[in-house]
Amino acid sequence: MKWDTIYTMLPLGGLELRQRLDAIFSPLPTGGRGFFVRASASNGLISRLQAARRHYEQLFQSVDNYDAPPFDERDLQEADLYEFVSSGVSAVGCGFLFAFALGYGMAPDLPIERYVDLYPRGIVKYFKVWFPSHPVTLRMDQILHSMEFNRFQELRNQLDHRGTIPRTFRQEIGRANQLPPTLGKPEAEPPAGLPATEMSRESFDPLREWLEMALESLVSALESGLSQPPADATSAHKRTATIAIGNVRGAFDKAMEVAKVAVALPESKAELGKFVGRLNKLLK
Numbered sequence: 595m596k597w598d599t600i601y602t603m604l605p606l607g608g609l610e611l612r613q614r615l616d617a618i619f620s621p622l623p624t625g626g627r628g629f630f631v632r633a634s635a636s637n638g639l640i641s642r643l644q645a646a647r648r649h650y651e652q653l654f655q656s657v658d659n660y661d662a663p664p665f666d667e668r669d670l671q672e673a674d675l676y677e678f679v680s681s682g683v684s685a686v687g688c689g690f691l692f693a694f695a696l697g698y699g700m701a702p703d704l705p706i707e708r709y710v711d712l713y714p715r716g717i718v719k720y721f722k723v724w725f726p727s728h729p730v731t732l733r734m735d736q737i738l739h740s741m742e743f744n745r746f747q748e749l750r751n752q753l754d755h756r757g758t759i760p761r762t763f764r765q766e767i768g769r770a771n772q773l774p775p776t777l778g779k780p781e782a783e784p785p786a787g788l789p790a791t792e793m794s795r796e797s798f799d800p801l802r803e804w805l806e807m808a809l810e811s812l813v814s815a816l817e818s819g820l821s822q823p824p825a826d827a828t829s830a831h832k833r834t835a836t837i838a839i840g841n842v843r844g845a846f847d848k849a850m851e852v853a854k855v856a857v858a859l860p861e862s863k864a865e866l867g868k869f870v871g872r873l874n875k876l877l878k
Contacts, residue, residue: 611640615692618816622699631709632695638688642681643809649677650802654795671793672758678798679749682805686737686746689812690714693730697721700820703830714738723836724823730815737812742804761793 615636622628653674660667691709694717698704701724712720718738721731737743752759823829856862 608640608644611643612636614813615640618813619696619699622696627706627709628695628698631698631706632692635688635692635695639685639692639809642685642688643805646678646681646685646802646805649674649681650798653678654798657793657795675793676753678802679746679753682801683743683746683750685805685809686743687714689809690717690734693717693734693812693816694720696816697724697820700822701725703833719837719840723833725820728815728820729818730812730820733811733815737808740804740808742801743808746801746805 619632619636622632653671656663656667656671656674663671691712694704694709694712695706697720698706704720704724714734715738718731718734721728721734725731749759823833853862853866857866
């Protein structure tokens with residue numbers, strides 16, 4: 595992904611980052627649910643970013659010190675890897691929610707009461723309707739569909755639900771530069787979809803740099819300010835209807851995918867018939 599901003603967040607600590615985010619929100623009123631969401635999201639963004647930075651350095655200080663880490667040290671490395679990855683995903687999510695709270699300050703018809711159910715994909719959908727031409731909408735869409743964010747999420751899901759990721763080690767020994775027997779290649783290849791990951795700065799630096807740049811780009815776009823969308827009842831209704839129609843279409847597409855698989859079973863056909871009947875009643 596290409597960026598055209600100056601990355602002033604990179605050297606900033608927690609206090610300076612909070613001051614920068616506070617300045618973005620300062621023109622808006624304090625108090626109320628929007629202010630609560632904004633405070634929670636901005637603190638989360640900063641805390642998770644700082645955690646990602648901290649655990650990244652701890653991880654690769656250990657990697658640099660151990661060519662073949664003993665099990666206790668590897669456990670620490672796994673913990674730092676998990677914290678780096680999960681904190682990175684969370685920092686992006688908090689950044690998007692901070693943008694949503696800022697948007698609510700300019701457009702009270704945004705459903706702030708639904709903030710606990712909102713994730714980056716849903717927030718982008720709202721911004722494409724409420725703030726379609728604003729740079730922050732483009733930035734969030736770029737982040738959401740970037741290869742790096744997808745990689746962060748894949749790693750987070752792998753570590754969350756399927757244990758440790760396959761890892762490779764590099765160690766030069768003697769003239770043949772062979773790995774020691776204890777770190778030799780596994781007899782079986784990892785399952786499909788679980789590629790081995792070299793635990794090195796060269797392998798993970800692009801993710802760390804992307805995280806900093808993505809958040810910088812998001813914050814810089816928010817600093818340009820949001821313009822209030824048309825506040826008349828017709829425009830507000832059109833915005834709400836656009837989101838509702840999109841949600842219905844998305845839900846229907848998911849239901850159709852499930853139905854295609856389930857329709858082969860007689861019991862499933864009966865259940866599908868019940869839902870069709872309920873939908874017909876709803877539409878009358």
